[in-house]
Amino acid sequence: MDFIIQAVVTAVQQLYHVQIEAGDISLQETRKEFEGQVTVVTFPFTRFSRKSPEQTGQEIGAYLQQQLPEVAAYNVIKGFLNISLSDGYWLGKLTNEILHADYTQLPPNGKRVMVEYSSPNTNKPLHLGHVRNNLLGYSVAEILKASGYEVIKANLVNDRGIHICKSMLAWQKWGNGESPKSTNEKGDHLVGKYYVLFDKEYKQEIEALKAQGQPEEEAKKNAPLIKQAQQMLQQWEAGKPEIIELWSRMNGWVYEGFEETYKKLGVSFDKYYYESNTYLLGKDIIQEGLEKGVLFQKEDGSVWIDLTADGLDQKLVLRADGTSVYITQDLGTAQLKYDDYRMDESVYVVGNEQDYHFKVLFLILNKLGKSWAKGLYHLSYGMVDLPSGKMKSREGTVVDADDLIADMESTAKQHTEQLGKIDVFNENEKLQLYHTIGMGALKYFLLKVEPKKRLLFNPEESIDFQGHTGPFIQYTHARIKSVLRKANADFNRASSVSSIAATERDLIVLLSKYAETVKQAASIYSPAIIANYAYELAKAYNKFYHENSILQADTEEQKHLRLQLSAATARLIAQSLKLMGIEAPERM
Incomplete structure (x- = not known):
């Protein structure tokens, strides 16, 4: 609608002898209850016309109708000049633009963006919450692509940790060597079944210890199953061959199951990152932060950042024993992704329960002087509820995606x-x-x-x-x-x-x-x-x-x-x- 803006500039000059800029003019879509398609806000021009907004709108409207063949009619409601464009204008728009435009992709804008979504755990199948994540991430990627971006669709798979070991240990104890092939069951469903079984047996152990007089928190720590799972995680981190083999085999089952679900959902990825490859990253960035004085070390050797001046709190970024916390590896993975692709923007599609985590992550990277940190964005989305209430994957009460x-x-x-x-x-x-x-x-x-809103499916x-x-x-x-x-x-x-x-x-x-x-x-x-x-x-x-x-x-x-x-x-x-x-x- 540049021609209307230019005509209004000329109208103000001719009618009131004042030169204004195109940026001084506010065009809006006409509200549905009024006649017209384009609305000019006339309040700013009253200081030149020295007349009411209605009179000013009438004068500018009359000028536009006289000068522009595209203006078929106008009306003024308070300080809003509503313009009806002619049939000829709209027919020209159809013939010259709409019928011939290539809408599959707007011209490239020269920018690269990564959209990271899905981020499943390899101890359970995808569920309704994952479905919203996948569909939201895929759609955002397609919209960015259509608007001219070069897009990388990434999936950071959470394939290690105590939750993975719970499924592995339960299968080892009670699986009798069964596999997706022997049970004719999807691999992610099979592994998820053992995650639920672990929780069931673990709860029974906790109750037994409580019956012996242990407080609940103590019983949770002392239950034999959780101790065995922690030992298995230590063996995995030490690279024990039989544990690594079991981990690889069971994760392989899960990946096959995931791919089947992704295909049904119609989503895809260009790049996979795996937490098993990234969980040790970030320690170099911690050292860099210490050298720059952005981070500080406590007497016990743990490393922290003080964000109280930013309205947050102190945040642990490295444990006293030198092991990573989630923020450590996320700092490293953010650097790895940028080193891999040098993107202008990076969008993390993650539920709103992680809002604080991403606020801290982005703030640390900015304080470290990472120039690319300004392009980071957390696309926070609300949870999906069902008429029956919330979902809990440990208890097997989730709505499975398949x-x-x-x-x-x-x-x-x-x-x-x-x-x-x-x-x-x-x-x-x-x-x-x-x-x-x-x-x-x-x-x-x-x-x-809207992504941020919680919804009832x-x-x-x-x-x-x-x-x-x-x-x-x-x-x-x-x-x-x-x-x-x-x-x-x-x-x-x-x-x-x-x-x-x-x-x-x-x-x-x-x-x-x-x-x-x-x-x-x-x-x-x-x-x-x-x-x-x-x-x-x-x-x-x-x-x-x-x-x-x-x-x-x-x-x-x-x-x-x-x-x-x-x-x-x-x-x-x-x-x-x-x-x-x-x-x-x-x-x-």
């Missing part, structure tokens, strides 16, 4: 069969459609909410074909594709119509906002902006579809325009869904 996907496919099948429009599909096509709709429902439900609500859902948007895309198949038209030539209906104009206005919407979503790492854009576009198309005959339009030129609008809408719905990792079906 079970969730199967349930979504089953729910999609039930809803689709109720509509009764899939008789022409063969069995394989039906199964693919159920997966596409089920995953579309799940992904859209989890992504349409409701499978039934997510799959409603008429609501604010993924299937509603997918169904709109399939409906448009059906219309286009029947028309079999050439969309390349321009339409010669000179006027358009309100619903046609509203569609063009929405279509013209796609590129700006992607940029906005990328700037704040929010797939919710894309999700809600896709919904508004689908809703606008359905209104257009119900109010205007397409294939039976009054004239061939009108039909041609409506088919062009339909094709452009289908393209941008599909592109918006793709940015969320959602498939746009050709038929439903």
Whole structure:
């Protein structure tokens, strides 16, 4: 809308004999309850006009309408000048821009960004919380890619530690040598089963010690199982061959299971980092911090940073015995990632229970003078709740990702069969459609909410074909594709119509906002902006579809325009869904 800004600059100069800059003008999208598409805020100009905001708006509006053929009408509400652009302007926008633009990727911006997401533990399968993490990370990566970034999708796997040893020890004790092959069970599920079993047996040991008179905290430390798990971790860190072999074998089972789930979810990674390779990193950075005086050492030899001046507290960064804490290895891994890729930005997709940790991590790196630390960002997201309450993986009460996907496919099948429009599909096509709709429902439900918000996942609500859902948007895309198949038209030539209906104009206005919407979503790492854009576009198309005959339009030129609008809408719905990792079906 630069031409309106320039015209307002000229209007103020001509009407009030004052030279202003383009940056002094505030343009807004006109609110839905008022006529118009663009709004100029007139309050700043009253000091030049020495008139009320309404009078000033009337004078500038009249000038714009006289000087610009694109301005069809205007109205003034208090200090807001609402401008209605002409049908010719919007038809030109459709013909010259929307129909020919390549929206798959905006021009490269020369910047590189890493998006780290998933970060699973290799002692259990992925669950509903992981699903939100994976879908959010993948979508943010796709949005950044579409807005011109070079993107690296990274996965830091938590493949070591006491929690891994718990599964290993339980399998060693009670597994009888079973494997995914011998049990016909996914590897991550098999290993997760032993993690739950460890917790069950551990709790029994604690209760037995408490019955002998030990306080609970003491009983937790003295239980034989936890001592054996700690010993196993020490043996792993010492490189004991049989422990390393067992660790490698069981992790291998888990990775195969993860890959199967990732494939179902439709997410992927360019780079894997493993905690087993990074947990010793960071000690050089600790030494650097001591030398720079950013960190300090206590009498017992432990190393700390004092962040009280920053409104935080003192933070341990290295134990007295010289062993790492989580922040140590995260400092080292941050440096490793930057050394590997020299990215301008690095986004950590991690739940909001780690907000404080990342605040401390980024602050330390900034205080150490790491120039790249200013590009670090924690994409904090809220937990996913269920009607039944919170999930606890130790107790085996989580919603398993694979079970969730199967349930979504089953729910999609039930809803689709109720509509009764899939008789022409063969069995394989039906199964693919159920997966596409089920995953579309799940992904859209989890992504349409701003990441920071906690949400309650409701499978039934997510799959409603008429609501604010993924299937509603997918169904709109399939409906448009059906219309286009029947028309079999050439969309390349321009339409010669000179006027358009309100619903046609509203569609063009929405279509013209796609590129700006992607940029906005990328700037704040929010797939919710894309999700809600896709919904508004689908809703606008359905209104257009119900109010205007397409294939039976009054004239061939009108039909041609409506088919062009339909094709452009289908393209941008599909592109918006793709940015969320959602498939746009050709038929439903």
